[in-house]
Amino acid sequence: MLLGACVSGGNDQVLQSAIETDQNANTFAAKNLSPSSPNSFTPEHVGSIGTNQVTIAKAPSVSFASEELQIENSILPEPRPVLPPPPSPRIKKTILINGLASNVSAIGYGFKNLSRKIPGATLHSYASFVESSTVIRSQVTREIINAYKKNPKIEINLIGISFGANIVTWIAQDLHRKKIPVNYLATLEGPAMAPIYTNVRLADNFSCTDLTCFRTSSKLAWGNKKTQFSKFKYKASHIALANHPKVHQRVISQIEKPLPSTNANQLVAQ
Numbered sequence: 001m002l003l004g005a006c007v008s009g010g011n012d013q014v015l016q017s018a019i020e021t022d023q024n025a026n027t028f029a030a031k032n033l034s035p036s037s038p039n040s041f042t043p044e045h046v047g048s049i050g051t052n053q054v055t056i057a058k059a060p061s062v063s064f065a066s067e068e069l070q071i072e073n074s075i076l077p078e079p080r081p082v083l084p085p086p087p088s089p090r091i092k093k094t095i096l097i098n099g100l101a102s103n104v105s106a107i108g109y110g111f112k113n114l115s116r117k118i119p120g121a122t123l124h125s126y127a128s129f130v131e132s133s134t135v136i137r138s139q140v141t142r143e144i145i146n147a148y149k150k151n152p153k154i155e156i157n158l159i160g161i162s163f164g165a166n167i168v169t170w171i172a173q174d175l176h177r178k179k180i181p182v183n184y185l186a187t188l189e190g191p192a193m194a195p196i197y198t199n200v201r202l203a204d205n206f207s208c209t210d211l212t213c214f215r216t217s218s219k220l221a222w223g224n225k226k227t228q229f230s231k232f233k234y235k236a237s238h239i240a241l242a243n244h245p246k247v248h249q250r251v252i253s254q255i256e257k258p259l260p261s262t263n264a265n266q267l268v269a270q
Contacts, residue, residue: 099162110242165190195221
């Protein structure tokens with residue numbers, strides 16, 4: 001009986017201890033699994049994410065200098081080819097000498113119109129042959145010599161009609177003695193012209209068929225095989241020849257004709 005009582009008493013203590021232990025466990029679970037706890041598994045949380053949202057951090061943007069350089073290089077334009085420097089501008093001195101009584105507008109109008117078509121051209125008109133053969137000839141020759149001393153690459157162009165054609169051939173002859181080249185020489189109906197020497201690069205002679213025309217032509221000096229010489233004849237009067245459109249076109253094209261590969265100064269007579 002005593003043993004049974006002890007056993008019985010011991011069972012009550014064991015049972016009481018078990019009950020307290022279970023109550024403590026429930027209390028601990030209740031505290032740690034309360035609705036306010038993130039670890040609680042209430043029905044609204046079980047099997048679903050519920051109202052809690054998971055934030056996933058974005059990967060930081062990383063760029064590499066080598067990649068940026070490669071992209072920038074891929075969109076750069078191709079380098080332009082290096083071009084040679086442009087040629088230096090051609091400096092010209094163009095002089096037109098009119099015929100006798102060319103200071104009268106009804107006579108000297110042809111060269112006046114031609115001079116307006118040539119940039120920088122100088123026109124000499126006069127009344128008598130004495131003025132042209134002395135004053136104008138010496139003045140033009142002196143101007144050309146001084147211009148050549150300042151710039152040996154200057155291009156001299158001489159155009160004359162009637163007695164003025166005589167004057168430009170005489171001037172070209174004087175320049176030949178000075179070893180000064182002439183780029184272009186044009187003569188129209190000159191009655192007494194000097195031969196064309198090797199210091200002249202290009203030369204043209206224009207004549208007409210009317211009864212008022214001299215129908216004369218300039219000639220190359222003996223042994224001159226360097227000057228490019230051409231002759232033209234048009235149906236016109238002596239005065240009207242100076243205003244002929246084909247004459248104007250030819251004169252302007254010869255003045256603008258490209259220089260040869262060698263320097264124009266090499267055309268000077270040896």
